[in-house]
Amino acid sequence: MRAFAASVDIATYEFENVDPHAVAYLSGRAPVAPSARSLEISRYRPAEKQLVAELGGRTAEWRPVDSLESLTRAVNQIGAPAILKTTLFGYDGKGQARLDKPADAKAAWDQIGRPHPIEHGVPAIVERRVPFQAEFSVILARAATGEVAVYDTPENVHRDGILHTSTVPACDLILNQAPEAIALAEAAAERLGHVGVLTCEFFATPDGPVFNEMAPRVHNSGHWTIEGAITSQFENHIRAICGLPLGSTARTGSQVTMENLIGHEADRWPDLLANPVAHLHLYNKRDAKPGRKMGHVTRVER
Numbered sequence: 001m002r003a004f005a006a007s008v009d010i011a012t013y014e015f016e017n018v019d020p021h022a023v024a025y026l027s028g029r030a031p032v033a034p035s036a037r038s039l040e041i042s043r044y045r046p047a048e049k050q051l052v053a054e055l056g057g058r059t060a061e062w063r064p065v066d067s068l069e070s071l072t073r074a075v076n077q078i079g080a081p082a083i084l085k086t087t088l089f090g091y092d093g094k095g096q097a098r099l100d101k102p103a104d105a106k107a108a109w110d111q112i113g114r115p116h117p118i119e120h121g122v123p124a125i126v127e128r129r130v131p132f133q134a135e136f137s138v139i140l141a142r143a144a145t146g147e148v149a150v151y152d153t154p155e156n157v158h159r160d161g162i163l164h165t166s167t168v169p170a171c172d173l174i175l176n177q178a179p180e181a182i183a184l185a186e187a188a189a190e191r192l193g194h195v196g197v198l199t200c201e202f203f204a205t206p207d208g209p210v211f212n213e214m215a216p217r218v219h220n221s222g223h224w225t226i227e228g229a230i231t232s233q234f235e236n237h238i239r240a241i242c243g244l245p246l247g248s249t250a251r252t253g254s255q256v257t258m259e260n261l262i263g264h265e266a267d268r269w270p271d272l273l274a275n276p277v278a279h280l281h282l283y284n285k286r287d288a289k290p291g292r293k294m295g296h297v298t299r300v301e302r
Helices: 002-007 020-027 036-043 045-054 068-078 102-111 172-192 233-241 263-273
Strands: 062-065 082-086 096-099 124-128 134-142 148-150 155-159 162-168 196-205 208-215 255-262 278-282 293-301
Touching: 020 036, 036 045, 036 172, 036 208, 045 124, 045 172, 045 208, 062 068, 068 082, 068 102, 068 124, 082 102, 096 102, 134 172, 134 233, 148 172, 172 196, 172 208, 196 233, 255 263, 263 278, 263 293
Parallel strands: none
Antiparallel strands: 062 124, 082 096, 082 124, 134 148, 134 155, 134 196, 155 162, 162 255, 196 208, 255 293, 278 293
């Protein structure tokens, strides 16, 4: 870590499942953005939910659980259907189990592998399932000066817990709830002193936006910005951490849709390239495993 710090002008990260102690150690020797605090809060589900509650945002009703017995009690309190989630290392539906009824508690606990505490005393949470009408995310870039650039809010569709498509502009329901969600995301970024891209995921419900989770980084639901925005999320992340002015987040087309290519869906690449408005990205991964993101295709309608 000392050798790495001596070799760079600034360090960043693209994945929150890294050790925040390592980031904190590095930040004492080289500039690091986002900060270790952003990482600590966003990677640990109870902490991010508590932050959102402090800022006046809505979350699903939830409880911390550390055993099958505490899970059973929690489900009896908040009701079912519910979702059991590990507090750390969860993404793309991993580390999650559904409970359609309280009697499913044991099967759900077994499914997530009876996690052990790693850095904190609570290995999992259970939250009541949100009856949402749509899903969306807020993607913003924040500079050290406090300057913020916000992208159009994408409507996200998931399959088997994995993002399938992100589309802008979103439906009217999401567009009506986006301002409140954006205000919450900006408040979270300011509270954390966040520098770089921050992504917050939301459910659109009859009562307004319900916060799901956040990521202190560029995000899959923002991949559409590579061709679909004047300045991509990746470029604005680098601009932010390097102290450069943020670029325009305006769309380059009337509608932009990003579709993830999961597993052998990437084998369709010749047909995808036949579409003149399609931009294909393959990730050069060796094995097309089920549930593995192998690439994405973005279609920009002018």
